[in-house]
Amino acid sequence: MAGVHDLARNETGIATAIEVLRQRFGARLETGQALREQHAHTTTWLRNQPPDAVICPTSTEEVQAILGICTEYRVPVIPFGAGSSLEGHVNAPAGGISLDFKEMNAILAVHAEDMDCVIQPGVTRKALNTHLRATGLFFPVDPGADASLGGMAATGASGTNAVRYGTMKDNVLSLKAVLPSGEVVTTAQRARKTSAGYDLTRLMVGSEGTLGVITELTLRLQGIPEAVSAATCSFPDVGAACAAVIATIQYGIPVARIELLDALQVRAVNAYSKLTLPETPLLLLEFHGSEAGVAEQARAFGEIAQEMGGHGFTFTTREEDRNRLWQARHDAYWAGLQLRPGARGLSTDVCVPVSRLADCVSAAQDRLAAMGMLAPIVGHVGDGNFHCLLLVDTEDAAEVAQAEEFIGWLNELAISMDGTCTGEHGIGQGKAGYLERELGQGAMGMMQAIKRAVDPLNILNPGKMGLG
Amino acid sequence: MAGVHDLARNETGIATAIEVLRQRFGARLETGQALREQHAHTTTWLRNQPPDAVICPTSTEEVQAILGICTEYRVPVIPFGAGSSLEGHVNAPAGGISLDFKEMNAILAVHAEDMDCVIQPGVTRKALNTHLRATGLFFPVDPGADASLGGMAATGASGTNAVRYGTMKDNVLSLKAVLPSGEVVTTAQRARKTSAGYDLTRLMVGSEGTLGVITELTLRLQGIPEAVSAATCSFPDVGAACAAVIATIQYGIPVARIELLDALQVRAVNAYSKLTLPETPLLLLEFHGSEAGVAEQARAFGEIAQEMGGHGFTFTTREEDRNRLWQARHDAYWAGLQLRPGARGLSTDVCVPVSRLADCVSAAQDRLAAMGMLAPIVGHVGDGNFHCLLLVDTEDAAEVAQAEEFIGWLNELAISMDGTCTGEHGIGQGKAGYLERELGQGAMGMMQAIKRAVDPLNILNPGKMGLG
Numbered sequence: 001m002a003g004v005h006d007l008a009r010n011e012t013g014i015a016t017a018i019e020v021l022r023q024r025f026g027a028r029l030e031t032g033q034a035l036r037e038q039h040a041h042t043t044t045w046l047r048n049q050p051p052d053a054v055i056c057p058t059s060t061e062e063v064q065a066i067l068g069i070c071t072e073y074r075v076p077v078i079p080f081g082a083g084s085s086l087e088g089h090v091n092a093p094a095g096g097i098s099l100d101f102k103e104m105n106a107i108l109a110v111h112a113e114d115m116d117c118v119i120q121p122g123v124t125r126k127a128l129n130t131h132l133r134a135t136g137l138f139f140p141v142d143p144g145a146d147a148s149l150g151g152m153a154a155t156g157a158s159g160t161n162a163v164r165y166g167t168m169k170d171n172v173l174s175l176k177a178v179l180p181s182g183e184v185v186t187t188a189q190r191a192r193k194t195s196a197g198y199d200l201t202r203l204m205v206g207s208e209g210t211l212g213v214i215t216e217l218t219l220r221l222q223g224i225p226e227a228v229s230a231a232t233c234s235f236p237d238v239g240a241a242c243a244a245v246i247a248t249i250q251y252g253i254p255v256a257r258i259e260l261l262d263a264l265q266v267r268a269v270n271a272y273s274k275l276t277l278p279e280t281p282l283l284l285l286e287f288h289g290s291e292a293g294v295a296e297q298a299r300a301f302g303e304i305a306q307e308m309g310g311h312g313f314t315f316t317t318r319e320e321d322r323n324r325l326w327q328a329r330h331d332a333y334w335a336g337l338q339l340r341p342g343a344r345g346l347s348t349d350v351c352v353p354v355s356r357l358a359d360c361v362s363a364a365q366d367r368l369a370a371m372g373m374l375a376p377i378v379g380h381v382g383d384g385n386f387h388c389l390l391l392v393d394t395e396d397a398a399e400v401a402q403a404e405e406f407i408g409w410l411n412e413l414a415i416s417m418d419g420t421c422t423g424e425h426g427i428g429q430g431k432a433g434y435l436e437r438e439l440g441q442g443a444m445g446m447m448q449a450i451k452r453a454v455d456p457l458n459i460l461n462p463g464k465m466g467l468g
Numbered sequence: 469m470a471g472v473h474d475l476a477r478n479e480t481g482i483a484t485a486i487e488v489l490r491q492r493f494g495a496r497l498e499t500g501q502a503l504r505e506q507h508a509h510t511t512t513w514l515r516n517q518p519p520d521a522v523i524c525p526t527s528t529e530e531v532q533a534i535l536g537i538c539t540e541y542r543v544p545v546i547p548f549g550a551g552s553s554l555e556g557h558v559n560a561p562a563g564g565i566s567l568d569f570k571e572m573n574a575i576l577a578v579h580a581e582d583m584d585c586v587i588q589p590g591v592t593r594k595a596l597n598t599h600l601r602a603t604g605l606f607f608p609v610d611p612g613a614d615a616s617l618g619g620m621a622a623t624g625a626s627g628t629n630a631v632r633y634g635t636m637k638d639n640v641l642s643l644k645a646v647l648p649s650g651e652v653v654t655t656a657q658r659a660r661k662t663s664a665g666y667d668l669t670r671l672m673v674g675s676e677g678t679l680g681v682i683t684e685l686t687l688r689l690q691g692i693p694e695a696v697s698a699a700t701c702s703f704p705d706v707g708a709a710c711a712a713v714i715a716t717i718q719y720g721i722p723v724a725r726i727e728l729l730d731a732l733q734v735r736a737v738n739a740y741s742k743l744t745l746p747e748t749p750l751l752l753l754e755f756h757g758s759e760a761g762v763a764e765q766a767r768a769f770g771e772i773a774q775e776m777g778g779h780g781f782t783f784t785t786r787e788e789d790r791n792r793l794w795q796a797r798h799d800a801y802w803a804g805l806q807l808r809p810g811a812r813g814l815s816t817d818v819c820v821p822v823s824r825l826a827d828c829v830s831a832a833q834d835r836l837a838a839m840g841m842l843a844p845i846v847g848h849v850g851d852g853n854f855h856c857l858l859l860v861d862t863e864d865a866a867e868v869a870q871a872e873e874f875i876g877w878l879n880e881l882a883i884s885m886d887g888t889c890t891g892e893h894g895i896g897q898g899k900a901g902y903l904e905r906e907l908g909q910g911a912m913g914m915m916q917a918i919k920r921a922v923d924p925l926n927i928l929n930p931g932k933m934g935l936g
Contacts, residue, residue, distance in 0.1 A: 113714050113823035136718075156663040167661060169670070170638065185910035190886040191819040193635060193851040195624040195674055195894040197903050197933060198915045202637070202670035206663055223720040246581050250604075252691040252757075254722070289720075290768075296760060351659040355581035383661040418658040426663040435665050442653035446922065447666045453921035454914060465665060 004047045004429045007094035007463050013073040014052050014095050020069050021055065021097070030054045039080050039098040041091045044346050045394045046430055049091040051078055051098035058103050060176065060184060060215040067213065067459075068182040070097060076462050077180075079209040081151025082124060084143075086347060087428025089155060089208055093463035099213060101150050107131050108216070115221045116173055116190060121150020121214045128219075137221040140165035143424065144330055150214045155426040156206030160329070163249075163382030164256040164288065167424065171220045172205050177212030180455050190218055203450075208426055209461035211454045225288035228256075230322040231298050232285070233310040234278040238262065238365070241281045242358035244301075244308040245381045249354070251304065253297050257286040258382040259329055262365065265336065265376035272335030273328040278312055283381075284329055286322070329378075336376040336389040343374075343391040348407055350414035351385035351423030360417055364388055364410055371402055385423030412437070432466035472515050472897045475562035475931050481541040482520050482563050488537050489523065489565070498522045507548050507566040509559045513812050513862045514898055517559040519546055519566035526571050528644065528652060528683040535681065535927075536650040538565060544930050547677040549619025550592060552611075554815060555896025557623060557676055561931040567681060569618055575599050576684070583689045584641055584658060589618020589682045596687075605689040608633035611892065612798055618682045623894040624674030628797070631717075631850030632724040632756065635892065637673050639688045645672055645680030648923050658686055671918075676894055677929035679922045693756035696724075698790040699766050700753070701778040702746040706730065706833070709749045710826035712769075712776040713849045717822070719772065721765050725754040726850040727797055730833065733804065733844035740803030741796040746780055751849070752797055754790070797846070804844040804857040811842075811859040816875055818882035819853035819891030828885055832856055832878055839870055853891030880905070900934035 022029045030036075036050035057063045070077045076096025083090055092098065101122035109118040112135050119128065126146045128139050141152060143159035151157075153175065158167035165171070174188035187200035204212055235241040241260055248255060261269065261282045270277055285301060287294040298315045305313055316322060328335075337345050352360045361377060368375050368388065379386030388410070392403045411421035411434045421427075421434040436444040444466070451458075451467045458468060490497045498504075504518035525531045538545045544564025551558055560566065569590035577586040580603050587596065594614045597606050609620060611627040619625075621643065626635035633639070642656035655668035672680055703709040709728055716723060729737065729750045738745055753769060755762040766783045773781055784790060796803070805813050820828045829845060836843050836856065847854030856878070860871045879889035879902045889895075889902040904912040912934070919926075919935045 111821065111823060113718070114821040115718065116821075156667075158661060162661060166638075169667060170634075179910070179914065183910045183913065185914050186908055187911060189883065189888050189906060190821050191852055191882075191888045191891065192822070193626060193630060193819050193848075193853055193891045194888040195626075195817075195890045195892050196888045196899075196906055197674075197895060197911065198679075198918060199624075199637060199667075199670045199674055200911055200914060202667045203918075206665075206667055211666075223718055225720060250581070250583065250691055252693060290764065292764060293761065296758065300758075349663075351661050353579065353582040353584075353658050354660070355579060380661075384659055385661055414659075415657070420657050420659045420662040420664045422663045423659065423661045424663050427665060431664075438657060438664055440654055442647070442651045443655060443665065443668055445651065446647065446653050446668060449921040450666060450671075450918055453917040 004088055004091065005093065006049065009095045010074050013075050017069055017073040017075040017097070018053050021053070021066065024065065025055055028055060039090065039100060041088045042083060043086055045344050045392065046088040049093050051092035052095045054098045054100055056100045056103045060178065063099065063178045063213050063215050064182045064184065066097065066099065067178050067180055070459055071180045071457060074457050074459060076459050077213065078461050079154065079213050081121065081148030082146065084145040084147045085151060085155055085428065086425045087430035089426060089428040089464060091429060101148060104215065110135060112137060114190065116218055117221055118216065118218050119149060121148060121217060123149050125149060125152065132221065136224050138224050139219055140222050141168055141171055149217055149219065153205050153214055153217055154207065154209050156424065158424040160257045160259055160380060162380060163258055164254060165222060169202055169205050172201055172217055173220055174201055174218040175204055175214050176216035177204055177214050179212050180457060180459055185212060206426065208428060208464050210451060210464055210467055211460065227289060227291045227294045227317060228322065229287045229294040229298050229315060229317040230285065230325050231301060231313065231315045232277065232325060233283050233305040233313040235281045235283065235310050238281050238361045239358040240309040241283050242381065244283060244305050244310060246354055247304045247308065248301055249382060251300065253300050255285055255382060256288040259284045260379040260381040260386065261332065262377040265332055265378055268335040268339050268376050269328045269332060272338050273331055275328055284325060286326070332378050333389065336391065339376065340374055340391040344394045346390045346392060346403060348388045348410050349422045349425040350410055350419055351383060352414050352417045352419030354384045356417040356419065357381060357384050360414060361386055363413060367406060367409065371406060373402065373406060383423065384419065427465045429464060435466050472556055473561065474517065477563045478542050481543050485537055485541040485543040486521050489521070489534065492533065493523055496523060507558065507568060509556045510551060511554055512814050513860065514556040517561050519560035520563045522566045522568055524568045524571045528646065531567065531646045531681050531683050532650045532652065534565065534567065535646050535648055538927055539648045539925060542925050542927060544927050545681065546929050547622065547681050549589065549616030550614065552613040552615045553619060553623055553896065554893045555898035557894060557896040557932060559897060569616060572683065578603060580605060582658065584686055585689055586684065586686045587617060589616060589685060591617050593617060593620065600689065604692050606692050607687055608690050609636055609639055617685055617687065621673050621682055621685055622675065622677050624892070626892040628725045628727055628848060630848060631726055632722060633690060637670055640669055640673050640685055641688055642669055642686040643672055643682050644684035645682050647680050648925060648927055653680060674894065676896060676932050678919060678932055678935055679928065695757060695759045695762045695785060696790065697755045697762040697766050697783060697785040698753065698793050699769060699781065699783045700745065700793060701751050701773040701781045703749045703751065703778050706749050706829045707826040708777040709751050710849065712751060712773050712778060714822055715772045715776065716769055717850060719768065721768050723753055723850060724756040727752045728847035728849040728854065729800065730845040733800055733846055736803040736807050736844050737796045737800060740806050741799055743796055752793060754794070800846050801857065804859065807844065808842055808859040812862050814858045814860060814871060816856045816878050817890045817893040818878055818887055819851060820882050820885045820887030822852045824885040824887065825849060825852050828882060829854055831881060835874060835877065839874060841870065841874060851891060852887065895933045897932060903934050
């Protein structure tokens with residue numbers, strides 16, 4: 001399967017490192033098969049490649065010690081958060097040690113006046129926001145899954161409200177990471193702005209555990225808005241919906257979320273969430289601001305939507321109605337799976353300039369129809385990012401081949417439109433074949449030079465991002 | 469002077485490279501002393517260290533050719549934009565070739581629907597916004613000077629409206645750069661969001677010409693707001709003004725600009741711009757949005773300001789009044805210099821968490837008073853960044869020593885408050901001594917490893933950022 005092959009294993013090094021680690025960590029070094037498989041890739045059809053052992057470190061010092069040993073014996077180290085990544089990021093194609101951060105889940109500081117917090121990487125998105133509620137602040141990045149924030153940083157995650165609040169790349173102020181040498185790097189101070197040296201924070205965010213192991217994060221926070229409203233509007237076709245998105249953003253309406261569901265996805269959501277939305281392309285929006293502000297934003301969007309041929313515009317500030325709508329959006333994945341019970345879902349992740357979005361989505365729909373494949377589509381359309389959820393019987397080799405053909409075709413199409421094969425899921429193993437096609441030899445060579453300079457023995461999450 | 473010393477010159481290499489370059493570029497290779505000095509540092513008291521020759525390339529291919537020759541003969545290359553950098557970034561401490569990008573000033577594409585544009589690095593901020601006016605879009609980063617966008621990217625510039633629109637790090641979508649090998653790197657596609665590989669865009673932005681020579685930029689644009697309003701409010705002391713800033717941002721008021729002028733700076737501005745502002749700490753704000761929106765924002769700020777002891781709150785949407793106020797802010801530097809005719813101005817650039825801003829500004833004022841130094845203060849206080857403009861007779865060695873002592877003391881103070889020695893001016897030569905103290909050996913070692921991997925011969929802007 002694309003990118004998922006085994007790499008040469010350093011058997012003696014792995015055996016020795018496990019012995020040495022057991023002397024230090026005793027029973028905390030776990031090697032049971034079931035546990036090891038849970039710490040490899042489990043979320044899609046990509047093959048599960050378990051590590052040889054799992055340790056849950058409790059401090060930066062323990063991570064330093066483990067990396068010291070793994071460097072000495074040249075053994076791979078694979079950081080593990082919640083295991084919700086989608087491109088095989090946590091697989092161990094050359095074996096090695098999985099570092100599970102679930103015990104490093106402390107919220108170390110909340111600086112309300114500075115609107116930031118300092119946390120350990122095992123804290124999950126929902127746990128952080130629950131902790132913050134009393135402060136009137138929240139962390140905005142929302143990929144759907146209750147991922148660990150360390151994992152979200154490593155993959156450069158984003159989600160439904162990146163259009164307003166940005167991605168992990170915009171919301172990590174600073175981080176601490178351990179290098180293979182065991183050296184600890186602090187990438188920045190806590191000031192909101194800096195021009196002090198290379199931007200190591202942004203280099204680490206999205207590096208998928210291949211440059212360092214994140215042991216602490218300083219995150220920007222946002223004020224919980226005084227008022228939140230939701231709106232929906234149906235459109236005759238994807239082109240009209242995308243035209244409304246473009247106009248909304250050009251007019252500077254600060255939408256917090258603007259999501260597209262295609263007709264098939266709306267049908268799936270209606271069935272799964274007992275809704276009665278018109279089964280045509282739908283835009284689902286959320287507005288954050290003052291009472292007056294959100295009403296004005298929604299009104300302005302309503303006018304744009306009507307110009308673009310939208311119909312059935314609805315607007316609500318009632319929390320239960322909002323939650324029902326957004327719960328339906330969050331359940332889109334499960335709703336999609338119900339279109340074909342027993343099938344596995346595989347999500348594409350292309351992102352294109354917004355002006356090309358309608359062309360890209362429509363071409364994908366036509367191709368899916370021509371191939372006879374079932375794949376509801378949801379999109380973070382304010383960013384030009386959308387997902388086709390391919391529903392595949394992974395026991396059927398022909399279907400698998402067909403799905404891979406489609407994914408490759410769509411990635412190439414997005415690249416040809418000046419877009420990317422991954423807006424938010426990352427490269428991992430699944431997309432390793434597309435990174436050079438997207439960015440060219442120059443960028444690939446520079447990434448490889450950086451990887452070799454920081455991790456000369458290639459022990460940090462090897463076999464990912466096509467960086468060897 | 470701190471950081472400004474000569475480095476070993478490769479005399480034979482420089483002589484040979486100049487001969488070879490002259491064969492290709494003829495009279496376009498210029499070596500006149502006056503021109504060379506204009507292409508070295510001229511904006512502060514840092515010593516002028518001219519390059520050996522200046523070339524104005526007209527294409528990426530020419531930059532590749534020049535870098536190929538300079539790599540072959542191990543000759544430094546120093547990229548030059550408008551020469552408005554403040555930390556000796558364009559000095560040539562080891563000699564070498566200055567690449568002046570004034571002829572690479574084409575706007576290659578404006579994608580209005582995608583709200584981005586593709587430009588050559590010699591385009592200045594004002595030239596771009598003049599070109600964009602008809603499209604209803606603008607580029608928001610405003611460092612005051614009419615800098616080149618290539619230079620702004622290289623130094624990670626920002627300015628008065630970063631609090632709303634971010635810095636260069638947030639507004640460069642992608643760039644093209646030539647590496648010492650002559651290889652061209654394209655860091656990203658044009659999509660607004662990507663998780664494809666290491667974030668080379670953000671690594672290059674702020675790298676001060678030490679990793680590659682930027683030859684093309686793709687920039688995010690913003691919609692020109694429907695309405696703009698300005699407000700001013702005076703405060704009894706800096707602490708009250710900072711408390712108002714913190715509350716304003718916590719309440720989520722999307723201020724476009726929020727600037728602090730201390731009492732001395734207000735006095736300077738009154739004298740220079742014929743204004744009658746109360747000579748106490750002043751906040752100067754700008755709001756962007758709809759007619760209703762900017763009025764609501766200003767009203768909300770007015771209430772906060774009053775709570776915090778502000779007085780004389782004024783609010784205007786009249787363009788001429790706004791321009792008068794903001795012109796005064798933009799002239800703050802010249803106004804400050806008039807406090808001591810004949811003196812040179814040297815600007816500090818510390819940035820601290822906003823909760824520490826009042827302490828940091830007050831401590832700076834006390835220290836300046838104790839040292840008997842004249843230094844008006846302006847601050848981009850929404851970001852925690854402020855500048856003391858030290859007015860110094862650079863002929864007086866004692867004054868120079870005193871100023872350097874203050875700058876070092878303030879940098880250390882900011883670092884001790886979890887802040888940075890540079891919010892937006894960069895490290896260059898002037899702050900090279902503070903980078904390691906701020907970020908530690910781990911980060912410094914990682915930056916050096918990256919520098920060596922990308923520029924093994926150290927020909928790209930040597931002697932900057934303390935990277936050898």
